[in-house]
Amino acid sequence: MNGWILAAVVVLVAGVGVTLWGVATGPLRRRATAQNLSTALACPALLLLAQGYDRPAYVDLALVLAVLGPVGTLVFARLLADELADDPPHARGPTWTAAALGAAVVVAVGVATGPGRALVKLLVIGVLLVGGNLVASRALAGGMQEVRRD
Secondary structure, X not given: OOHHHHHXXXXXXXXXXXXXXXXXXXXXXHHHHHHHHHHHHHHHHHHHHHHHHOOHHHHHHHHHHHHHHHHHHHHHHHHOHHHXXXXXXXXXXXXXXXXXXXXXXXXXXXXXXOOOHHHHHHHHHHHHHHHXXXXXXXXXXXXXOOOOOO
């Protein structure tokens, strides 16, 4: 086991394990936030596994997850807007921590990968991951008027 795989295991066990517990239990606001954070943590884990096992296909999975994860959260925010308006989730700390972790993993894997097409793909994943999850988290908290139903 190398350092990349060990880091991926730590992210999966500590981060994704906790978010899966949050999705399965508790009030709606915690479940919706945990769902958003689970995609924000699973994507960096896939990037670490891709580097650890030298499997570029895992990077493609991370790209798909970086695109679809926040979109799924926005769909939930739209469908559950009425219920979330009564008790909106506030998870700035975990959201920014997950964003920082995603950015750090993208930078570390990008440095290890070197210049080329793979680095461009990693940077696109990083922008989608961080930006998408911050937008989705803001939508869950009711910060976007377009998500609320009239």
